[in-house]
Amino acid sequence: MGECAVSDALVSTHVLLGTSSGGGGVYGQSMRTLSTIFTSLILASALSGVMGTVEPPHVTSVAPSPILTSPKPQVLKVTGTGFAPGLTVEVTQQGNTETFSGAAVRGQSSTAFEIAVVMAQPGAATLVVRNTDGGVSDPFALKVEAGQTGRPEGPTPQTVPVIDRVVPDKATKGSVAQLLTFSGSNFVQGLSVSVTDPTGTVTVIKGTAIDSVTREMVKINIVLDIAGEYSFLITNPPGQSSNSVVVVVS
Numbered sequence: 001m002g003e004c005a006v007s008d009a010l011v012s013t014h015v016l017l018g019t020s021s022g023g024g025g026v027y028g029q030s031m032r033t034l035s036t037i038f039t040s041l042i043l044a045s046a047l048s049g050v051m052g053t054v055e056p057p058h059v060t061s062v063a064p065s066p067i068l069t070s071p072k073p074q075v076l077k078v079t080g081t082g083f084a085p086g087l088t089v090e091v092t093q094q095g096n097t098e099t100f101s102g103a104a105v106r107g108q109s110s111t112a113f114e115i116a117v118v119m120a121q122p123g124a125a126t127l128v129v130r131n132t133d134g135g136v137s138d139p140f141a142l143k144v145e146a147g148q149t150g151r152p153e154g155p156t157p158q159t160v161p162v163i164d165r166v167v168p169d170k171a172t173k174g175s176v177a178q179l180l181t182f183s184g185s186n187f188v189q190g191l192s193v194s195v196t197d198p199t200g201t202v203t204v205i206k207g208t209a210i211d212s213v214t215r216e217m218v219k220i221n222i223v224l225d226i227a228g229e230y231s232f233l234i235t236n237p238p239g240q241s242s243n244s245v246v247v248v249v250s
Contacts, residue, residue, distance in 0.1 A: 092127075
């Protein structure tokens with residue numbers, strides 16, 4: 001609330017009180033006007049507080065990391081806070097900026113989304129999120145490294161892991177590890193599982209922490225101790241990442 005508006009309200013109060021001695025009717029009208037003025041002051045103050053709490057977007061992690069170069073699109077899982085509907089994403093590499101919006105931003109929530117990006121050259125790259133209200137994230141540095149040598153055509157499509165489903169897809173919150181089974185295709189030994197919990201924290205499960213891996217099935221035991229949505233993403237050793245699946249914990 002500006003000082004001018006408050007001053008005007010106080011002047012109106014003084015004038016109305018000064019005229020109250022003219023009669024009961026005038027006095028009653030003055031009090032009703034005073035009530036309206038102070039109600040407006042309180043409402044404006046409350047709205048000002050709400051308008052001032054808009055959260056800008058903030059990127060906390062991008063998976064996989066590092067990103068290995070490839071001539072084919074790779075799925076990047078972006079996590080953070082303050083992601084608003086209708087946002088746009090800018091990825092800058094080698095001085096060129098590519099913008100993603102609409103259907104190109106997949107599986108969006110306030111804490112995560114996915115985009116498919118071609119990273120053909122190693123080196124520095126950055127990712128920026130822009131909300132429709134003007135909020136802009138700080139540039140998030142992406143680590144892009146050269147892929148395996150001797151494969152100029154890049155990884156074949158068959159090496160990209162695909163998750164068809166996860167069992168169970170609903171679980172009860174608890175402090176004891178629960179078994180999750182991912183069914184799909186193109187899973188290879190040495191893969192990792194990226195887990196984004198309901199708070200946006202990302203944990204990578206790999207090595208002996210993974211129970212078993214076959215080409216069509218991956219099993220892990222994990223503690224699900226926070227209510228909400230857990231998102232899972234599988235990444236094969238060359239760096240190709242799968243689609244994400246969600247387990248709802250209540």
